Amino acid sequence: MNDSLAIDARAITKTYGAGALAFTALKGVDFVVNRGEFVMLVGPSGSGKTTLLSILGCVLTPSSGSLSLFGRDVIAAGERRLPDLRLANIGFIFQGHNLVASLSAIENIELLLELRGRSRKQSRIEAMELLSAVGLADKFDRRPSDLSGGQRQRVAIARALAASPPLILADEPTASLDASSGLAITELLRRLATERGHTVVVVTHDNRIYHLADRIVRIEDGLIQGGETTDQTRTQRAQP
Numbered sequence: 001m002n003d004s005l006a007i008d009a010r011a012i013t014k015t016y017g018a019g020a021l022a023f024t025a026l027k028g029v030d031f032v033v034n035r036g037e038f039v040m041l042v043g044p045s046g047s048g049k050t051t052l053l054s055i056l057g058c059v060l061t062p063s064s065g066s067l068s069l070f071g072r073d074v075i076a077a078g079e080r081r082l083p084d085l086r087l088a089n090i091g092f093i094f095q096g097h098n099l100v101a102s103l104s105a106i107e108n109i110e111l112l113l114e115l116r117g118r119s120r121k122q123s124r125i126e127a128m129e130l131l132s133a134v135g136l137a138d139k140f141d142r143r144p145s146d147l148s149g150g151q152r153q154r155v156a157i158a159r160a161l162a163a164s165p166p167l168i169l170a171d172e173p174t175a176s177l178d179a180s181s182g183l184a185i186t187e188l189l190r191r192l193a194t195e196r197g198h199t200v201v202v203v204t205h206d207n208r209i210y211h212l213a214d215r216i217v218r219i220e221d222g223l224i225q226g227g228e229t230t231d232q233t234r235t236q237r238a239q240p
């Protein structure tokens, strides 16, 4: 076990369904991420990105393989422990945002802050700060149905950051954003990694944000491909 690793996933497989309908979406994936690293996961539609991210986020269990988060074996911990592990460690931005429809933007964020132990008063203050960070302070009292797709996406991002979970997983966070807000959101995630040591994994098709990653990992047909671009992206980032 290596404590400097945020994610240590080995030989992960995932088969959906059974019998004639069985489909193997992940075919033996190793995925290792250091603490404080910002990794982008890229690949064609259907290649297994959401499946892998969901397993890393403890919302889906693998069919086989091992997974440790911050040196802790989450599979051995057992399924009953997963909700607590998620709450303590993981901010998950889903593809399709998953906001609670009956709650306003700020209430969606406050809910998570309160679950993470903040008082009601403190939750309001921090939720407002998070909404400001994603440029939505003026929409704090709107329900998801009264927001645009991109605004909902930004509320979901703010909610994932509530109470600073050490691991942030994001499934196409910039998909419904215009170029400049997509870049601004990704720069926010980049800063969380650089300045506060958060570990960030972002699934994306958006090549306008690739330069912000420490490393780009490509997945195709359920398998990780070779391509490492760490040094190249680091160098690019260092350039003005």
Ligand SMILES: Nc1ncnc2c1ncn2[C@@H]1O[C@H](COP(=O)(O)OP(=O)(O)OP(=O)(O)O)[C@@H](O)[C@H]1O
Pocket: 016, 017, 023, 024, 025, 043, 044, 045, 046, 047, 048, 049, 050, 051, 052, 095
């Ligand atoms: N619940 C499910 N039951 C059966 N098959 C599934 C299920 N979820 C995903 N799959 C299949 O597993 C494969 C990987 O799906 P996944 O959602 O991980 O792809 P993805 O890389 O995230 O694609 P996209 O870029 O379109 O979001 C796909 O072929 C998909 O059809």
Ligand SMILES: [Mg+2]
Pocket: 049, 050, 051, 095, 171
């Ligand atoms: Mg997906």
